[in-house]
Amino acid sequence: MNEQKKGKLNIVGIGPGHEDYITPASLRAIQEAELVIGYTTYIKLVQHLLNDKQIIRTGMTEEIKRAQIAIEEAKQGKIVSIISSGDAGVYGMASLVFQVLEEIGWKKGDNPEIHIYPGITAINACASLIGAPLGHDFCSISLSDLLTPWPIIKKRIELAAQADFVIGFYNPASGRRQRQIVEAKEIISKYRPGSTPVALVKSAYRKREHIVLSDLDHFLDYEIGMLTTVIVGSTNTRFFEGYIYTPRGYTNKYNILEGTVKEGQKPGFSLNLESL
Ligand code: SAH
Numbered sequence: 379m380n381e382q383k384k385g386k387l388n389i390v391g392i393g394p395g396h397e398d399y400i401t402p403a404s405l406r407a408i409q410e411a412e413l414v415i416g417y418t419t420y421i422k423l424v425q426h427l428l429n430d431k432q433i434i435r436t437g438m439t440e441e442i443k444r445a446q447i448a449i450e451e452a453k454q455g456k457i458v459s460i461i462s463s464g465d466a467g468v469y470g471m472a473s474l475v476f477q478v479l480e481e482i483g484w485k486k487g488d489n490p491e492i493h494i495y496p497g498i499t500a501i502n503a504c505a506s507l508i509g510a511p512l513g514h515d516f517c518s519i520s521l522s523d524l525l526t527p528w529p530i531i532k533k534r535i536e537l538a539a540q541a542d543f544v545i546g547f548y549n550p551a552s553g554r555r556q557r558q559i560v561e562a563k564e565i566i567s568k569y570r571p572g573s574t575p576v577a578l579v580k581s582a583y584r585k586r587e588h589i590v591l592s593d594l595d596h597f598l599d600y601e602i603g604m605l606t607t608v609i610v611g612s613t614n615t616r617f618f619e620g621y622i623y624t625p626r627g628y629t630n631k632y633n634i635l636e637g638t639v640k641e642g643q644k645p646g647f648s649l650n651l652e653s654l
Contacts, residue, residue, distance in 0.1 A: 385452035385490035389472045391465040391497020395423050395584035399503065404495040411459035415448050420463050423584075445471060445478045452490035465499040469520050469548055501546035504579035504607045507589055509621030511577065511609050515543050516624075521558040522549035532561065539566040544615060544624055547608040559602055566610060567594055575611040575622045578602055591622060630654060 388407040393399040408414060408424060413432040421428070421435045436444045444460065452458040462470030472494060479492070505512045517538050523531060538545050545566070550559045566574075572595030580588040580603065590600045594610065602608060615624040628634060631643045639645055642653025 382489065383455035385455045386457045386493065387448055387452040387475070387490045388457070388459040388493045388495060389466045389475055390459050390461045390495045391467070391470065391499070392420060392424055392461050392463055393498040394464060394500060394503035394582045397424075397426075399498050399583050400424075401495065401497065404497055407493065407495045408459050408461065410457055412456045413451050413458045414461060415444055415451075415458065416461035417444075420461050423463070424461065441471065441474055442478070445474045448475065449478055449482070449484075449490065458490070462497070463500075464503070465497040467494065467496070468499045468518070500548060500582065500607045501609070503582040504546070504577070504609060507579055507582055507587075508577045508591065508609070509618070510623040511544055511575070511611060511615055512546075513624040513626050514612065514614065516546065516612075517543045518546040518548055519562075520548040521551070521562060522555070523558065528558070531558070532565065535562050535565045539569040542569070542612045542614075544612045545610045547610070549604070550606055550608045551602045552604045559608065560598060563594065563598060570594060570610075570613055574613065575615050575617055577609045577622055578606050579609070580606045582607070591617070591620070 388411060390404045390407045392404055393401070405427070408427050411431060413434065414421065414428055415434045415436070418435045421433060434444070434447060448458050448460040460466075460471050460475065462472070464470065466472040475492075501512070501518050519531065519534050519538060520526070521531060535545070547559065547562065572593060574594040576592050576594055576597040578590040578592065578597060578600055580586065590597070592600060597608070611622060612624060615622060630649055631645070632639055640653065642650050644650070
């Protein structure tokens with residue numbers, strides 16, 4: 379029997395945009411590919427790695443086509459890398475590839491093989507530029523209502539705000555979509571003071587990187603667009619020397635400078651609430 383050569387589909391997160399922040403594994407996954415597929419902006423970010431490779435660039439709204447082509451070409455026996463910025467599994471191409479695979483009845487072990495390479499997602503990249511805002515529990519919410527009904531997104535904002543998560547907003551606004559971040563602010567303001575730290579990080583680790591540190595009352599005075607991630611602090615998040623950080627609770631248990639345990643507390647055991 380003429381057995382077809384198995385192809386390989388790499389789903390690759392390329393990090394925020396600067397070559398120092400792509401992992402060696404993702405780099406190899408791109409280098410070994412015969413065909414690289416991605417949204418035009420991301421292809422540009424890794425252009426210098428592509429040399430003589432076959433490249434398929436597609437526009438923003440052509441994701442489904444991109445996933446289908448990637449699978450089809452890999453099935454033919456090629457090594458194909460489909461790339462997303464940040465992590466491909468975070469509002470990226472990975473889940474769409476799985477959805478297409480499910481629809482076409484792909485089974486584990488079938489052609490093509492699937493490999494997934496993680497990348498530094500925007501919330502981590504942006505956090506590193508402003509301090510340590512994610513030091514305690516956090517979540518991310520995409521404000522894009524292109525594929526998710528707005529009432530569902532609103533409910534998530536409401537509950538995340540109520541639960542005092544630090545919130546990273548992906549897709550906060552675009553040319554046509556400006557209303558969502560305004561509503562998000564109104565919801566969060568019911569639960570957190572106007573002085574809560576908010577960071578707007580645009581194009582982290584890219585040429586046009588721009589950072590604004592503001593607060594809940596004032597952050598809407600600044601430009602927020604498609605390349606911005608908005609990080610809203612919890613009620614514990616604070617400003618310190620030009621940074622924003624969220625303490626983890628060490629001072630509930632320890633005297634930080636002395637390195638000693640506070641009275642009534644025990645290392646390795648749950649916090650004693652009566653001594654707080
Ligand atoms: N897969 C990507 C997210 C894609 S959704 C990841 O893991 O990072 C697109 C949104 O991600 C943008 O609207 C923006 O909110 C955020 N984003 C992506 N790259 C960014 C960067 N370099 N700086 C700031 N925000 C970024």
